[in-house]
Amino acid sequence: MxxxxxxxxxxxxxxxxxxxxxxxxxxxxxxxxxxxxxxxxxxxxxxxxxxxxxxxxxxxxxxxxxxxxNHFVVIECAKELEQGPKDVKVEDARIMVYNVTLWPGKATKSPVVPGERMRIRLDKPGALETDMDAYVILAEEVRDVCVGLSTFQRPEGQYRTSGLSASIDVHQPAYTETPAARDTRERALLEPLQKLRHFQNVSIHGTLPAINYQISRQLTHQTFDRGLVLITIDEMISHGDQASSIGDYGTATAHYQRAHEYFCHCATHERHVFTHPADVSALEFKIMQHRALSWIYAGKLADALEAAQIALYVANQLFRLDSPITTVPPTEADGHISAGAFRKWT
Structure with missing residues (x-):
C-alpha cells in the first residue's frame, strides 16, 4: 500500500x-x-x-x-428549550432567538469533543437521557446563547430556564497555571452565564469556591440585576462597533439587533433594571444611533435613514424642552424631562 x-x-x-x-x-x-x-x-x-x-x-x-x-463548550439541554412560543408564527420565530443555531451541530448523545473547556447540562430534575440534545458551540458564543435563553419563551410569561437545573463542569487544562491565571480563565468561561436567571438548582464543578458561589447564587435569582443587564447591552453594542470598524457591517447589524431585542425584553418584563424612565429612551436612542452610523459607513443609506428616523423619534420623546431649566437629576414632570436634566444627560 x-x-x-x-x-x-x-x-x-x-x-x-x-x-x-x-x-x-x-x-x-x-x-x-x-x-x-x-x-x-x-x-x-x-x-x-x-x-x-x-x-x-x-x-x-x-x-x-x-x-x-479552538475552545469548545458542550450544552446538553432539554428538548423543550428549543421549542418556540405557541403564539408566534413560524416565519416570525425564525428571526427571534428561540431556536438556537449552533456550530458545529447537534447530537442526540453526549459527544466527545477535543478542545472542550466546559460542559453545561440544562434539564428538569429527573429528566430522561432520551429527552436531551447536545450542542457543541465555541466558547466565544456562550454569551450570545445565554442572552437568547434569558428572554421569555412561553406565552404565560415564564422563562425557559424557570424550574430547570443547571449542572456545569469546567475542565482544567493539561498545563500548570498560576492561581491568578486560573481565576481569569474560569471567570471568562462562566461570566457569560450571568445573563441567566430563574434556575431551580445550580451545581458547578471544577472552579474556585468563590467563583462557584458567585455564579450559582446569581443563576438562581428571580430578578435581573441592573448592572449586568446594562453591561450586556453595552457588550453587544461594543462588539457591533468592533465589527463595523473593520467593515463587517452585516455582523455589526446583527449585534445591534441582538442588543435591541434584549433591550426591548428588559424594558417590557424587567423594568426595574432602569432607575429612571428616561433611561429606557436614552438606551434605545443609543442603540439606534449606532445602527444608523453603521449603515452609513456601509453605504446603505435607506437602512441608515430608517434607523435614524427611529432614533430621532426616540430623541423627540426624551428631550421635550418645555420645562424650567434646573440642575437637579432627571425627574418626571408631566411626562417631560427638564432642559437642565437634558443638558446633564448629554
Whole structure:
C-alpha cells in the first residue's frame, strides 16, 4: 500500500493546512445581514469535517490542531428549550432567538469533543437521557446563547430556564497555571452565564469556591440585576462597533439587533433594571444611533435613514424642552424631562 503523498509533507506544513480547515482563526466569515439576524451566532463557519475521514493518522493530527486552535463548550439541554412560543408564527420565530443555531451541530448523545473547556447540562430534575440534545458551540458564543435563553419563551410569561437545573463542569487544562491565571480563565468561561436567571438548582464543578458561589447564587435569582443587564447591552453594542470598524457591517447589524431585542425584553418584563424612565429612551436612542452610523459607513443609506428616523423619534420623546431649566437629576414632570436634566444627560 502506497504512502499518502500528503503525509510526506513536514508536520509543520500539515498543521498549517489543518488550521485552514478546523481553526476559527481561519474559517470564520461574516454572514450577510439577513442570515446574521436569523441566527444566534454571527459567523458562518467553513468547517469541513471530511478531513477527519481521510485516514486514522490525519484524523488524529487534525483533532490535535482543532483542540489547540479552538475552545469548545458542550450544552446538553432539554428538548423543550428549543421549542418556540405557541403564539408566534413560524416565519416570525425564525428571526427571534428561540431556536438556537449552533456550530458545529447537534447530537442526540453526549459527544466527545477535543478542545472542550466546559460542559453545561440544562434539564428538569429527573429528566430522561432520551429527552436531551447536545450542542457543541465555541466558547466565544456562550454569551450570545445565554442572552437568547434569558428572554421569555412561553406565552404565560415564564422563562425557559424557570424550574430547570443547571449542572456545569469546567475542565482544567493539561498545563500548570498560576492561581491568578486560573481565576481569569474560569471567570471568562462562566461570566457569560450571568445573563441567566430563574434556575431551580445550580451545581458547578471544577472552579474556585468563590467563583462557584458567585455564579450559582446569581443563576438562581428571580430578578435581573441592573448592572449586568446594562453591561450586556453595552457588550453587544461594543462588539457591533468592533465589527463595523473593520467593515463587517452585516455582523455589526446583527449585534445591534441582538442588543435591541434584549433591550426591548428588559424594558417590557424587567423594568426595574432602569432607575429612571428616561433611561429606557436614552438606551434605545443609543442603540439606534449606532445602527444608523453603521449603515452609513456601509453605504446603505435607506437602512441608515430608517434607523435614524427611529432614533430621532426616540430623541423627540426624551428631550421635550418645555420645562424650567434646573440642575437637579432627571425627574418626571408631566411626562417631560427638564432642559437642565437634558443638558446633564448629554
Amino acid at each position: 502506497s504512502t499518502c503523498p500528503f503525509l510526506l509533507l513536514p508536520l509543520e506544513l500539515r498543521d498549517r493546512i489543518y488550521a485552514q480547515l478546523v481553526s476559527i482563526n481561519h474559517t470564520q466569515t461574516p454572514k450577510d445581514a439577513e442570515a446574521a439576524l436569523r441566527s444566534t451566532t454571527f459567523y458562518s463557519w467553513n468547517f469541513d469535517p471530511t478531513i477527519f475521514r481521510v485516514n486514522r493518522q490525519i484524523n488524529q493530527e487534525a483533532k490535535v490542531v482543532m483542540a489547540r486552535g
